[in-house]
Amino acid sequence: MTPAPLALPTVPDLWPDWIRERSASELARATELVDGLRTAPPADPVAVLRQWDRAAGHLGNVAAFGSLLGNVHPLEAARDLADAAEQEASKLGTQWSLDRELYDVFAAIDDSSVAHDPLAVRLLAKVRADFRRSGVDKDEATRERISAIRERITELDQEFSRVTRDDVRTVRVRPEQLAGMPADWLEAHPADDEGLVTVSTDYPDSVPVRMFAHDQDVRRDLTIAFLERGWPTTEALLTELFALRHELATTVGYADWPSYDADVKMIGTGPAIPEFIDRIATAAEEPMRRDLAQLLARYRRDFPDATEVPGFDFQYYAELVRSEEYDVDAQRVRTYFDFGKVRQGLLEVTGRLFDLAYRPVDVPVWHEEVTAYEVEQAGRVIGRIYLDLHPREGKYKHAAQFTLTDGVAGEQLPEGVLVCNFSRGLMEHDHVVTLFHEFGHLLHHVLAGHGDWFRFAGVATEWDFVEAPSQMLEEWAWHADVLRTFASDASGEPIPAELVAAMRAADDYGKGIYARTQMFYAAMSYWFHADRAGAEVPDLTERMIELQARYAALPYLPGTHMFASFGHLGGYSSAYYTYMWSLVIAKDMFSAFDESDLFAPEVAHRYRDAVLARGGEGDAADLVADFLGRPFAFDAYAAWLAR
Structure with a gap:
C-alpha cells in the first residue's frame, strides 16, 4: 500500500x-x-x-x-x-x-x-x-564540549542563513537610467511618487539589470549592493563558525575541518581538495585567457585605456560579446521562455525521459503561489513535489531542493520542494537551466524514496556526487529538439533551432571564466576552514582578496565583502569544490547518451534505475560505474572545457 x-x-x-x-x-x-x-x-x-x-x-x-x-x-x-x-x-x-x-x-x-x-x-x-x-x-567533559559546539554550530548556521536571506538591499534610480532593460521588466517597475525606480538585490532584479542596463553607474551600484549583503553582521558569525568547526574536527582526531568533512566524501582527504582546485584551475587557464581577451577587446571599444574588465561590467559586456560575436540577443531569447510554458515543459520533458507523470493536486500549501503535483510511475503514486518558484519577503534567496519527507517503502512517501526565485513572466535562459538543474535534485529525491532504509533514501550519496545528476539534467535545457517542445514566443512560434545553436556556441564563451570563478569560490570555502590550523588566522576579507587574485578571472571590487553572503559557507562548509567535482562526473555520464535522441528509453531508464533510484545504497563511484560500465573519468570534462 x-x-x-x-x-x-x-x-x-x-x-x-x-x-x-x-x-x-x-x-x-x-x-x-x-x-x-x-x-x-x-x-x-x-x-x-x-x-x-x-x-x-x-x-x-x-x-x-x-x-x-x-x-x-x-x-x-x-x-x-x-x-x-x-x-x-x-x-x-x-x-x-x-x-x-x-x-x-x-x-x-x-x-x-x-x-x-x-x-x-x-x-x-x-x-x-x-x-x-x-x-x-572521548571522556565525559570532552563529549559535553562537543555537544555544546554542535549546538552552537547549528545556531550560527541558521543565523547566517537568516541574515543573508533577509538582507535585501536596494538602489533607487531615475527611469532613464534603466535604458536597455526589457519592456516587461520596466512595466513591472514603475517609478514611485518621487519619480525613482527601486531595484533590489533579489535575482529577478539584479541579474537582468547587471546584464542589460546601459548605465554603468547603475550596474556598479547594484553590484556593490549585491556583494555587500550580510556585511558586516555575518563576519563575526562566520569567524566563530569556522573556529568551532576546527575545534570539533581536531577534538575527534582530524588535522582540520576539511579533513574531517572529506573523510566521508568521494574525494577522501582534505589535502586532495586544493589539489583538485589547482587541477581545474590549470585546465581552465587557457580557456580563461581566451575568454578574457575577447571580453577586453570589446570593452576597449568603449574604454580604450582599460587593462581589465571590472566585475560590475562583466555580465553586461559578456552579453554584448554573445550578441555581437555569436548573434545571440538575450532579450530576444527570453521572449521564448514564458514562465508558465517553461514549468509545464520541464514536467513534460522529465516525464517523457524517465517515464513519469505529474498530476496537479489541490492541497494545502504555505503560500498561494506554490503548486503541488503527485508523481506517478506506471500508474502508481511514487511521491509528491511542491514548486515554490517566485521571490517574496522572508524567503530563501537562492535556488535549492528541500526535503519535506524522505521516502521508505510502505512507511513514508517521498515529498520534496523546489525553492527558487524566478520571474513570474519571461525568464532568462540561464534561469531555465537553473530550473532544470534543481529539478534534477527533486527527481533524485523522489525516485530514491522507495527502498527499505531511511539512511539510503533520496539524495543520500556522498556530498560531492550530489550535484552530478542535476548538472547532467541541464543538458536537456540546451538541446533544440527539447526546447522547441515548450519554448515559444507570444505568437506561439517555437524557438528557432539556429538560435539554440548560437546560444550553445555563446555559452561556450565564458566557461573558462566560469571555471576559474568557481575555483575561487572553492578555494575560499576550503582555505577559510583550513587556515584555522595555522599559527595565524588571516583576516577573512584579506584572504578573500588574495584567493580572488590567485584563482578568479575577474578583479576584486574594492571595498566589497562577497564572502559575507556566500551562503554555501554554511551547508557546504569547506566543500564547495563539489560543484566542479560533480560536473566532471556529470559530463562523463552524459557521454552515454546519444545527442541525436536524448529521450532514448534504454539509456534513460538504465540511468534512472542504476543511479537515481539507488539513492545511497552504494558508493557513488560504484553507481556511476554500474551505469557507464567503467569508472568515471576526467576526459569528457576536459574535452568540454577545451572546446
Missing part, C-alpha cells in the same frame, strides 16, 4: 500549532525507539539496525520540515518555530551520537549476523563510523 502524503495545515493560522505538534510527536517517537534500543534491543541484529534507522527517520522529519519552513514560510512566527524545531532535532541527534551506551549496542553486533543483508552490512558500517566521528570515545 502506498503511504499517504503528509497533511499540511489548511489555513495560515494553523501553521504554528502544526509545527509544534509535528515536531513534538516526531521527536517523541524517535526518543521512544532509541530508548528501546538502550533498554530492550531486539534479538535480531537487523531489527536493531531497523529500529535505529526508523528513529533517525523520525528525527530527520523534524530537521527536514524545520529547514524548509524556516526558509520559505511567509509567517515570521512560523519560521522561528521551524528554526527552533530544527535546532531541537540537531541537539537530540548530537546527544545520540555521543551516547556510549547506544554505541555499545552497535559495537556488540557480530558482523556475520547481518552478512546475509548487504544493505544492513552497509548501514552497520556507517553507523559505527558516525559514532567514531562524533567523539563517542
